[in-house]
Amino acid sequence: MNTIASASAVRKVHVPLGERAYDIMIGPGLIARAGSEIASRIKGRKAAVITDEHVAPLYLDALKASLDAAGIASADVVLPAGEKTKSFEHLINVCDKVLEARVERNDYVIALGGGVIGDLSGFAAGIVRRGVRFVQVPTSLLSQVDSSVGGKTGINSRHGKNLIGVFHQPDLVLADTDVLNSLSEREFRAGYAEVAKYGLIDKPDFFAWLENNWQAVFAGGSARIEAIAVSCQAKADVVVADERENGQRALLNLGHTFGHALEAATAYDSSRLVHGEGVSIGMVLAHEFSARMNLASPDDARRVEAHLKAVGLPTRMSEIPGTLPPAEMLMDAIAQDKKVKGGKLTFILTRGIGRSFVADDVPASEVISFLKEKHP
Amino acid sequence: MNTIASASAVRKVHVPLGERAYDIMIGPGLIARAGSEIASRIKGRKAAVITDEHVAPLYLDALKASLDAAGIASADVVLPAGEKTKSFEHLINVCDKVLEARVERNDYVIALGGGVIGDLSGFAAGIVRRGVRFVQVPTSLLSQVDSSVGGKTGINSRHGKNLIGVFHQPDLVLADTDVLNSLSEREFRAGYAEVAKYGLIDKPDFFAWLENNWQAVFAGGSARIEAIAVSCQAKADVVVADERENGQRALLNLGHTFGHALEAATAYDSSRLVHGEGVSIGMVLAHEFSARMNLASPDDARRVEAHLKAVGLPTRMSEIPGTLPPAEMLMDAIAQDKKVKGGKLTFILTRGIGRSFVADDVPASEVISFLKEKHP
Ligand SMILES: NC(=O)c1ccc[n+]([C@@H]2O[C@H](COP(=O)([O-])OP(=O)(O)OC[C@H]3O[C@@H](n4cnc5c(N)ncnc54)[C@H](O)[C@@H]3O)[C@@H](O)[C@H]2O)c1
Ligand SMILES: NC(=O)c1ccc[n+]([C@@H]2O[C@H](COP(=O)([O-])OP(=O)(O)OC[C@H]3O[C@@H](n4cnc5c(N)ncnc54)[C@H](O)[C@@H]3O)[C@@H](O)[C@H]2O)c1
Ligand SMILES: [Zn+2]
Ligand SMILES: [Zn+2]
Numbered sequence: 001m002n003t004i005a006s007a008s009a010v011r012k013v014h015v016p017l018g019e020r021a022y023d024i025m026i027g028p029g030l031i032a033r034a035g036s037e038i039a040s041r042i043k044g045r046k047a048a049v050i051t052d053e054h055v056a057p058l059y060l061d062a063l064k065a066s067l068d069a070a071g072i073a074s075a076d077v078v079l080p081a082g083e084k085t086k087s088f089e090h091l092i093n094v095c096d097k098v099l100e101a102r103v104e105r106n107d108y109v110i111a112l113g114g115g116v117i118g119d120l121s122g123f124a125a126g127i128v129r130r131g132v133r134f135v136q137v138p139t140s141l142l143s144q145v146d147s148s149v150g151g152k153t154g155i156n157s158r159h160g161k162n163l164i165g166v167f168h169q170p171d172l173v174l175a176d177t178d179v180l181n182s183l184s185e186r187e188f189r190a191g192y193a194e195v196a197k198y199g200l201i202d203k204p205d206f207f208a209w210l211e212n213n214w215q216a217v218f219a220g221g222s223a224r225i226e227a228i229a230v231s232c233q234a235k236a237d238v239v240v241a242d243e244r245e246n247g248q249r250a251l252l253n254l255g256h257t258f259g260h261a262l263e264a265a266t267a268y269d270s271s272r273l274v275h276g277e278g279v280s281i282g283m284v285l286a287h288e289f290s291a292r293m294n295l296a297s298p299d300d301a302r303r304v305e306a307h308l309k310a311v312g313l314p315t316r317m318s319e320i321p322g323t324l325p326p327a328e329m330l331m332d333a334i335a336q337d338k339k340v341k342g343g344k345l346t347f348i349l350t351r352g353i354g355r356s357f358v359a360d361d362v363p364a365s366e367v368i369s370f371l372k373e374k375h376p
Numbered sequence: 377m378n379t380i381a382s383a384s385a386v387r388k389v390h391v392p393l394g395e396r397a398y399d400i401m402i403g404p405g406l407i408a409r410a411g412s413e414i415a416s417r418i419k420g421r422k423a424a425v426i427t428d429e430h431v432a433p434l435y436l437d438a439l440k441a442s443l444d445a446a447g448i449a450s451a452d453v454v455l456p457a458g459e460k461t462k463s464f465e466h467l468i469n470v471c472d473k474v475l476e477a478r479v480e481r482n483d484y485v486i487a488l489g490g491g492v493i494g495d496l497s498g499f500a501a502g503i504v505r506r507g508v509r510f511v512q513v514p515t516s517l518l519s520q521v522d523s524s525v526g527g528k529t530g531i532n533s534r535h536g537k538n539l540i541g542v543f544h545q546p547d548l549v550l551a552d553t554d555v556l557n558s559l560s561e562r563e564f565r566a567g568y569a570e571v572a573k574y575g576l577i578d579k580p581d582f583f584a585w586l587e588n589n590w591q592a593v594f595a596g597g598s599a600r601i602e603a604i605a606v607s608c609q610a611k612a613d614v615v616v617a618d619e620r621e622n623g624q625r626a627l628l629n630l631g632h633t634f635g636h637a638l639e640a641a642t643a644y645d646s647s648r649l650v651h652g653e654g655v656s657i658g659m660v661l662a663h664e665f666s667a668r669m670n671l672a673s674p675d676d677a678r679r680v681e682a683h684l685k686a687v688g689l690p691t692r693m694s695e696i697p698g699t700l701p702p703a704e705m706l707m708d709a710i711a712q713d714k715k716v717k718g719g720k721l722t723f724i725l726t727r728g729i730g731r732s733f734v735a736d737d738v739p740a741s742e743v744i745s746f747l748k749e750k751h752p
Contacts, residue, residue, distance in 0.1 A: 159476070
């Protein structure tokens with residue numbers, strides 16, 4: 001499945017999901033080419049573009065001009081930026097606008113934005129007329145390397161994040177790497193945590209390459225494209241092996257159990273912690289906990305921490321501004337996220353860099369004493 | 377695919393959809409057996425039962441007792457009866473209650489009611505946690521022979537009926553034929569129109585059998601069970617051939633193009649017209665129009681009308697209480713439902729009883745002059 005082509009500056013990763021197969025294009029200038037890329041693959045000639053208030057002034061006109069040039073009529077919806085937009089309220093609004101634009105089953109919804117816009121628009125595309133076509137134009141690093149690939153869509157409920165949604169694969173993903181230049185450094189770093197994650201799951205060479213090349217990835221150019229392409233390929237491989245998340249797809253949650261608990265503990269207040277920062281701290285904790293369980297060497301945890309610290313990501317709970325709740329409450333959040341069966345938890349642990357695995361018998365008592373040590 | 381077993385009074389129709397395969401059980405006493413039938417097939421032991429205010433006082437306690445006896449814990453939600461319940465407002469409420477009941481991916485939503493409850497609950501089951509299991513306990517004749525089979529779920533939008541939803545197949549359908557005794561005669565007859573439809577699509581012998589046995593079907597007992605089983609089998613066959621409605625599944629819309637136009641023309645006011653009544657008039661119109669196009673004999677149209685009239689269904693537009701809008705406006709409703717391409721419409725026409733087919737080149741001009749004749 002090594003389908004990364006390097007003929008031009010634009011890389012292509014194919015996601016071979018049978019009749020739901022699709023391409024991910026990664027490289028510069030893709031928004032300007034969006035119309036022709038879409039028109040050459042999908043029959044319909046009507047689109048509803050969903051975006052947010054930060055992205056719209058930067059890229060909406062360029063995207064619409066490109067669609068127009070390809071003979072695609074487009075309506076657009078500009079939503080507030082931020083996680084709160086993943087709600088039923090906005091879903092209803094988007095569905096209504098998509099129907100108003102007379103988007104039929106072979107026409108498409110286009111998500112232009114980060115993971116919030118992608119998750120919400122993909123959900124709308126999955127339920128309008130029981131499914132219309134869907135194109136992702138991810139604009140944040142996180143959405144380019146993670147959320148735009150794999151077909152998970154959804155919104156949040158008062159019972160928790162992403163609890164309402166569908167699996168709805170996109171028909172095409174256009175990751176324009178130029179647009180990352182307008183992303184804040186903090187958001188870029190947060191997305192980078194997910195890039196590093198793919199190395200830590202099962203690509204030790206990629207992790208080593210990142211240790212040597214991360215500055216080039218941050219600077220842009222071919223190293224950035226390479227890092228994004230490897231990440232998309234890694235995610236695609238996992239998705240193809242387990243489309244509906246019944247097993248191995250769980251590996252993608254490396255660092256996320258601790259990370260989610262920290263996000264919950266900071267009430268999803270992005271001024272204190274954004275998702276990728278939680279994942280960064282969570283991955284260090286996962287490596288340290290694995291060392292504590294004598295599964296991996298403490299040197300690996302130190303190496304992971306050193307790299308994430310070098311790129312400017314937080315790696316310790318104590319770096320989160322404000323007061324964190326006590327370890328017991330973090331444990332409650334973990335137990336809710338994961339369900340404890342007979343005192344045992346399912347967790348992504350590791351035997352070393354790039355050697356992660358799904359452990360389904362982690363004693364809750366070990367996790368809590370570990371957390372108390374880390375956050376006395 | 378002739379899988380109707382006749383060992384006991386309960387019939388079973390298997391729907392062979394690969395990993396989404398399921399059974400439809402049809403017969404007396406199934407609500408009392410629901411707990412054990414479910415427990416023997418599905419792993420989870422938690423259920424959220426969704427029902428309406430008419431059905432709840434009649435059957436909710438019996439269903440819950442049966443679940444309880446099988447060790448299944450259940451929460452319940454009682455909604456207002458009627459088409460208006462197929463809305464985002466109620467969907468949000470149902471999703472919330474399902475999450476509150478801590479229904480996980482192997483637990484289930486149970487729809488206890490007619491097509492309204494089935495469509496709404498199935499949609500909720502399809503999106504909570506990106507899909508939990510789903511059991512249909514259809515209580516109207518229409519839902520037993522039509523809406524509970526096939527996996528179409530959804531709600532209405534201000535842009536039209538059933539425009540928002542997902543395909544989400546049930547894991548089990550339990551059609552308890554006893555509960556039809558409490559259904560109003562009018563609702564029973566409306567459901568019967570769909571039973572007759574299966575004969576008219578491609579089962580001339582079944583239609584002839586209905587002509588001779590309809591009184592026994594209305595009375596209950598084995599003829600009723602037989603009619604429902606044949607109908608479920610017919611629907612299952614079409615669904616298996618075309619799960620996501622890309623082609624032949626359209627045959628199920630025999631009589632529905634005219635029927636939907638009449639429903640729209642009466643503003644979905646059930647005191648004037650319910651769905652099955654619109655389908656009854658629509659099927660007669662479809663046969664008359666086919667005769668007018670020299671495809672079928674006018675005798676077939678007369679035979680269809682005679683039978684539907686005999687069971688007490690309306691067969692003429694003039695029987696609808698109140699004033700209908702002029703033919704031109706009915707035509708507008710048809711054009712909106714179907715989309716006119718170059719003056720041509722897709723329509724289900726027939727070459728005679730049980731010989732329906734999908735025609736995609738019906739001149740709109742012919743339809744309008746036909747309608748003007750029928751409704752001057
Ligand atoms: N579906 C999945 O598989 C999956 C996987 C991981 C995360 N997610 C979801 O993704 C969301 C997080 O995604 P995100 O980090 O992209 O969040 P986001 O969409 O909120 O984007 C982050 C911020 O960056 C801004 N932005 C985006 N692109 C920009 C650009 N090119 N220039 C300037 N500003 C830009 C946005 O307006 C926003 O303010 C979460 O809701 C998470 O649940 C989904
Ligand atoms: N999903 C599909 O494939 C599909 C197919 C056809 C129709 N539908 C949908 O089904 C709906 C119509 O279904 P319906 O006719 O069952 O409507 P319904 O659910 O409104 O039921 C009709 C009435 O009968 C009552 N009722 C139901 N069972 C009863 C019983 N045993 N005793 C006494 N009263 C009872 C209900 O409370 C309601 O008042 C429409 O919304 C239509 O769009 C869906
Ligand atoms: Zn993540
Ligand atoms: Zn119908």
